[in-house]
Amino acid sequence: xxxxxxxxxxxxxxxxxxxxxxxxxxxxxxxxxxxxxxxxxxxxxxxxxxxxxxxxxxxxxxxxxxxxxxxxxxxxxxxxxxxxxxxxxxxxxxxxxxxxxxxxxxxxxxxxxxxxxxxxxxxxxxxxxxxxxxxxxxxxxxxxxxxxxxxxxxxxxxxxxxxxxxxxxxxxxxxxxxxxxxxxxxxxxxxxxxxxxxxxxxxxxxxxxxxxxxxxxxxxxxxxxxxxxxxxxxxxxxxxxxxxxxxxxxxxxxxxxxxxxxxxxxxxxxxxxxxxxxxxxxxxxxxxxxxxxxxxxxxxxxxxxxxxxxxxxxxxx
Amino acid sequence: xxxxxxxxxxxxxxxxxxxxxxxxxxxxxxxxxxxxxxxxxxxxxxxxxxxxxxxxxxxxxxxxxxxxxxxxxxxxxxxxxxxxxxxxxxxxxxxxxxxxxxxxxxxxxxxxxxxxxxxxxxxxxxxxxxxxxxxxxxxxxxxxxxxxxxxxxxxxxxxxxxxxxxxxxxxxxxxxxxxxxxxxxxxxxxxxxxxxxxxxxxxxxxxxxxxxxxxxxxxxxxxxxxxxxxxxxxxxxxxxxxxxxxxxxxxxxxxxxxxxxxxxxxxxxxxxxxxxxxxxxxxxxxxxxxxxxxxxxxxxxxxxxxxxxxxxxxxxxxxxxxxxxxxxxxxxxxxxxxxxxxxxxxxxxxxxxxxxxxxxxxxxxxxxxxxxxxxxxxxxxxxxxxxxxxxxxxxxxxxxxxxxxxxxxxxxxxxxxxxxxxxxxxxxxxxxxxxxxxxxxxxxxxxx
Numbered sequence: 001x002x003x004x005x006x007x008x009x010x011x012x013x014x015x016x017x018x019x020x021x022x023x024x025x026x027x028x029x030x031x032x033x034x035x036x037x038x039x040x041x042x043x044x045x046x047x048x049x050x051x052x053x054x055x056x057x058x059x060x061x062x063x064x065x066x067x068x069x070x071x072x073x074x075x076x077x078x079x080x081x082x083x084x085x086x087x088x089x090x091x092x093x094x095x096x097x098x099x100x101x102x103x104x105x106x107x108x109x110x111x112x113x114x115x116x117x118x119x120x121x122x123x124x125x126x127x128x129x130x131x132x133x134x135x136x137x138x139x140x141x142x143x144x145x146x147x148x149x150x151x152x153x154x155x156x157x158x159x160x161x162x163x164x165x166x167x168x169x170x171x172x173x174x175x176x177x178x179x180x181x182x183x184x185x186x187x188x189x190x191x192x193x194x195x196x197x198x199x200x201x202x203x204x205x206x207x208x209x210x211x212x213x214x215x216x217x218x219x220x221x222x223x224x225x226x227x228x229x230x231x232x233x234x235x236x237x238x239x240x241x242x243x244x245x246x247x248x249x250x251x252x253x254x255x256x257x258x259x260x261x262x263x264x265x266x267x268x269x270x271x272x273x274x275x276x277x278x279x280x281x282x283x284x285x286x287x288x289x290x291x292x293x294x295x296x297x298x299x300x301x302x303x304x305x306x307x308x309x310x311x312x313x314x315x316x317x
Numbered sequence: 318x319x320x321x322x323x324x325x326x327x328x329x330x331x332x333x334x335x336x337x338x339x340x341x342x343x344x345x346x347x348x349x350x351x352x353x354x355x356x357x358x359x360x361x362x363x364x365x366x367x368x369x370x371x372x373x374x375x376x377x378x379x380x381x382x383x384x385x386x387x388x389x390x391x392x393x394x395x396x397x398x399x400x401x402x403x404x405x406x407x408x409x410x411x412x413x414x415x416x417x418x419x420x421x422x423x424x425x426x427x428x429x430x431x432x433x434x435x436x437x438x439x440x441x442x443x444x445x446x447x448x449x450x451x452x453x454x455x456x457x458x459x460x461x462x463x464x465x466x467x468x469x470x471x472x473x474x475x476x477x478x479x480x481x482x483x484x485x486x487x488x489x490x491x492x493x494x495x496x497x498x499x500x501x502x503x504x505x506x507x508x509x510x511x512x513x514x515x516x517x518x519x520x521x522x523x524x525x526x527x528x529x530x531x532x533x534x535x536x537x538x539x540x541x542x543x544x545x546x547x548x549x550x551x552x553x554x555x556x557x558x559x560x561x562x563x564x565x566x567x568x569x570x571x572x573x574x575x576x577x578x579x580x581x582x583x584x585x586x587x588x589x590x591x592x593x594x595x596x597x598x599x600x601x602x603x604x605x606x607x608x609x610x611x612x613x614x615x616x617x618x619x620x621x622x623x624x625x626x627x628x629x630x631x632x633x634x635x636x637x638x639x640x641x642x643x644x645x646x647x648x649x650x651x652x653x654x655x656x657x658x659x660x661x662x663x664x665x666x667x668x669x670x671x672x673x674x675x676x677x678x679x680x681x682x683x684x685x686x687x688x689x690x691x692x693x694x695x696x697x698x699x700x701x702x703x704x705x706x707x708x709x710x711x712x713x714x715x716x717x718x719x720x721x722x723x724x725x726x727x728x729x730x731x732x733x734x735x736x737x738x739x740x741x742x743x744x745x746x747x748x749x750x751x752x753x754x755x756x757x758x759x760x761x762x763x764x765x
Contacts, residue, residue, distance in 0.1 A: 059404055060428045060720050080752070146590050147582065160522060162582035165738075251585050253735035254749070269401055276404065276723075 046289050053283035059276050072283035081255050081263075089259045092172065092244075093237045099177035100233050101226065104184020109214055111185070112192045123189065129179045138246035141175055168248045168257045175243050180236075184229045191225040192218055227303035234299070235292050241265060260288055343383045345662045349415035352392040352399045352649075357611040357682035361417050361468065361649070362391040364678060368669035375669070385662060387415075396534075407431040407654070414657040415666070420455040420650045423463045425720040433655040434461040435664065442668035447688045451710075456650045458718045459554075464650025465667050467676075468684035470607045471644045471709035472536055473630035474498065480601050483520045484511070495631035501639045505543070505569055508602055508634060512578040515601050524580030527573060527602040528595070531586040533730040535716055536604050539633045539645040540566050541729075542714045547765070548725075549717035556719050556762040558754055560747055563729070565636060567736045567743035574737050584734040592617050604633060610702055611683035625702070632712050646713045648687075685710070721761045728753045 053072055057065040076082055107126060111119035129137055145163035148154035153163055164171050195218065203213045241262035244250065250258030250266070258266075268281020299305075347369075351361035369387045376384060390413070392399040400422070406412030412431070426432045439445045439462050448466060456464035481491050497503040512526020530536045538548065546562030549555070573579035583591075592609075594600055596617045613628075614621040632642035651667050653660055669675075676691040680700050685707060686692060698704060716722065732746040741749065754762045 059425050062408060062429050062431075075756070078756070080749075142587055142590075146587075147580075150590055150593065160524075161580070162586060165582035165585065249585055251731075251734050251738070252582075253738035253740035254731050256738070256740070270397055 046286075049282045049289065050286050052279055053286045055279045057278040057282070058280075059278075062278075065279070068279065072280045073287075075280060076283060076287070081258075084255050085258055085260055085263050088255070088257060089238070089261075091169070092176075092257075092259050093234060095169075095173050096176045096180060096237055097230065097233050099173060100180035100184055101229055103177060103181035104229060105188055105222075105226075107181060107185040108188030108192055109218065112189060113210065123182075123185060126182050126185060130182045134242050135246060137179070138175070138243060141171070141247065145171065164247055165252050168252060172244050172247060172257050175247060176237070176240070179243075180233060183233070187225050187229055188222060191222055195221050223303070224308055227299065227305070231296060231299040231303075234295055238288060238292055238295070260284065260291075264288065345383050345385050345659050347385060347387045347415065347659060347663055347666065348389075348413035349387050349417070350390045350392070350399075350403065350413045351417040352396065353682075354393050354395060354399075355608055355612045355616065355682060356393060357615050358468070358608065358684070359391055360675075360678035360681055362389040364670050364675040365389050365415065365666070367675055368666050368672075371669040371672065371675075372666055383662075385666060387666070407656075410656050412654040412656065414654055414659055414663040416652045416654060417467070417649055418652065420464060420466065420648050421716050421718055421722060423456060423458045423650065423652070424718040424722065426652065427458050427461075427463050428720050431655055432463055432652045433657075433660055434463060435465065435653065436462050438664035438667070439465075442665065444668040444671050447673075447690055448671060449687060449689055452648060452687055455646070455648050455715060464652045465671060466648045466650050466687050467670075468679050468682070469646050469648035469687065469710070470684050471646060471706050471713060472539060472604065472606045472633070473644065473706060473709065474633045475595075475603050475605060475609075476629045476631065477598060477601055477627060478629050479598060479627055480515065480520050481511075484515050484518055491629060494629060498631035498634050498642050501635045501637075501642060503631075503634055504638055504640065505540070505634050505636055509569075509573060509576060509578050512573075512601055513576055516577050521599060521601050523577040524574075524582075525594070525600045526578035527604075528579065528583055528591065528600050529570075529604050531583050531588065531591050533726060535645055535647045536606075537566075537730070537733060538716055539604075539643050539714060540569070542643055542645075543633060543636045543640065544569075545636070548722075549719060550763055553763075554719065555760070556717060556721055556725055556754075556758065558725070558751065558762060558764050560751065560764065563732075563750060564743055564747050567732065567746050569636075570733060571736050571743050574739070579737065581737050581739060584737055598627065607683045607685070607703070607706055609683070611681065621702075630702075630706060632709055641712070643712045643714050644709045646710065646715060719761070721758045724757050725754060725762065728757065 054067060054069060055065040056068045056071070107123070111122050113119075114122070132140075142164065143150070144152045146154065147162045148158070148160050151163065154160065159166070199217050200213065203217050208216065239261050241259055244257055244259060244262055245265070248257045250256070250262050255263075264281050264284030267277050267284060269276055349362070349365040351358075351365065353359065353361070365387055366389055369385050373384050392402075396419075400418070403412060403416055403418065407426070407429070416432070423432070427434075445465065452466040452469060453462060455469075456462055456466050476491075476494060478491050481494075482488070494503060508527050512521075515521045515526055516523050529540075538546075541548075541559075541562050544562040544565035546559040546566070547557040550557050570579065574581050592612065595603055595605075596613050596619055610624060610628075610630075613619050614624045619627070632644055635642045651670065653663050653667075657663055671688060673686075673688055673691045673694060676686045676688045677694055677696050679686045679691075680696060680703060683702060685703060686697060691697060692707075716726075719725075728750055732741075732750045735741045735749075736743055736746045751764055754764065
């Protein structure tokens with residue numbers, strides 16, 4: 001129950017402005033925590049990274065870094081390894097992403113066709129690598145792929161070589177892909193389950209085969225989940241390097257499996273004699289931030305994200 | 318009654334005095350970090366704790382109003398992780414008071430002002446005077462002493478005696494091998510020849526003739542030195558890269574891979590797989606460290622007797638007949654964090670760490686003691702392995718103390734990896750290293 005008379009507008013304050021302000025107050029209240037988190041943990045680090053990339057900050061100059069302008073970026077551009085690392089990054093992101101999405105879809109569709117108990121069991125099994133620590137996961141891979149007589153694969157197939165070194169790219173992509181596919185599997189499974197049952201009944205009445213139902217009913221309704229998984233995994237793969245670090249450390253040889261984020265990590269944090277180059281590492285990371293933003297914008301356009309947010313053309317009450 | 322009051326008063330005053338004395342005695346808490354990463358080197362951390370007991374006894378004797386306590390941490394995973402942790406500690410001002418790390422870290426850390434010079438302390442405590450003179454060179458940088466050395470080692474060239482016998486070598490021939498290496502009669506080319514014979518005779522599998530370490534580290538430099546390489550200019554302190562030496566070394570490794578002596582998959586092999594293959598008797602020759610002897614015996618379950626029966630040790634061979642064989646030492650050093658609030662106490666503690674009864678524990682991990690007086694102890698004299706390898710220190714070499722050496726080392730290691738993987742030939746590898754060194758280090762490196 002409201003007490004007292006409503007406040008009269010002050011001189012110069014229009015009724016419409018006051019109403020608009022009141023209208024925004026509640027959303028602003030709810031959005032503020034998210035804005036604060038984004039500003040603190042996303043925007044600020046990106047700004048600091050760009051700032052650091054303009055300095056010569058290293059273990060040696062930690063107490064007295066100097067401003068070097070774009071020298072770190074020039075250093076990256078003039079490196080003979082830059083084109084190779086870019087190529088590796090594109091190869092790694094594209095192939096692993098394709099594996100993740102296709103495998104995730106295949107798993108989601110196939111386990112959805114099975115009785116729930118078996119489907120859920122299989123999905124649970126597939127999640128095991130994701131909940132295993134990366135170091136343990138890689139140790140298992142190394143144990144499997146070590147040269148005979150220590151490695152299982154070597155023993156079974158009679159290969160006396162270390163499979164990680166002999167086939168570094170397939171190893172890196174498979175090790176990452178098998179983990180990555182589980183995220184797509186979960187999201188796609190949820191999406192399949194949210195498809196109204198009527199559509200399946202209708203397609204069954206029309207005499208559609210299982211493949212036709214998947215092709216004509218399920219996949220067309222999966223556009224947004226596929227968009228999300230593709231965009232999310234692209235960004236995540238651009239920044240991920242831990243499995244490569246642990247499996248091949250970017251080798252064998254000169255930068256054979258070195259991706260951009262691993263290169264940046266090594267410059268910024270890894271050196272046999274502790275002199276690490278934070279400024280150079282930050283410049284590399286800043287490049288990655290820009291690539292990530294551009295990739296996100298491209299995805300939003302390609303998948304027509306605005307349509308997802310627009311009001312539905314037909315609303316049923 | 319009066320007597321009771323007097324007694325009570327006396328008791329109260331006494332209790333107050335005791336309490337006051339106890340209250341006045343403060344404890345200085347120190348933190349010390351040490352690294353193996355091999356398990357048998359745990360004494361590095363334990364010695365800091367034992368030194369605290371020695372120091373507290375001395376403090377009590379001289380009636381000091383404080384005692385010392387220490388919290389130690391022993392890293393067993395990798396140097397990389399350890400150095401990263403220390404660096405983050407330096408940056409955040411939370412580094413330990415005492416840091417045990419390689420002497421080559423001194424360059425970067427001293428330049429950055431992270432560690433404190435120790436010259437005053439070295440003069441203050443007599444105990445430091447017992448440290449072998451030659452070891453001070455490893456911890457001296459830009460005219461100051463930055464660390465108290467510990468656990469110097471040699472890095473022998475090991476041979477599997479049983480496999481050589483299987484190949485048809487007589488006991489005498491096997492026993493003479495260290496002397497042949499020492500005289501420059503048995504060179505790296507002979508390593509290839511014997512390995513090829515062993516592979517052809519089926520004594521070892523292809524690629525298991527000779528193994529160097531599988532990851533970046535110091536053990537490559539003795540081979541570079543054997544080919545006449547220089548790493549640092551004595552006068553200017555600049556780093557040096559000798560093209561011919563690097564080419565000789567990379568050609569050696571390329572030939573080893575091509576002739577089936579060295580597996581092209583060696584680089585990046587997990588250390589455990591490396592040691593398992595060696596201790597299983599699947600590798601004829603290998604380059605490792607004196608501490609590896611203890612690792613094989615304790616960590617890989619061979620026991621010292623079996624290690625002694627299986628492996629022989631020599632200097633790292635010369636490149637050419639009549640050339641000089643060598644080895645390499647990378648002693649560790651106790652360093653003090655410049656930001657420590659207890660620098661004086663930490664420095665005094667180090668003077669107790671360098672006591673013979675603690676120094677002699679270096680033998681447990683097959684390292685050498687630093688004190689002259691420890692080398693006279695029966696434990697050292699009776700240690701067959703260490704007393705046999707101590708001569709290697711006469712042939713030892715060192716890595717440079719220079720803050721750019723990390724980058725230098727990384728670039729050269731990548732070249733070794735690329736040549737062994739067949740990605741580039743040795744000439745191309747050398748040119749890539751030269752370009753990279755010039756680009757990364759500019760005037761800090763001399764290319765010769």
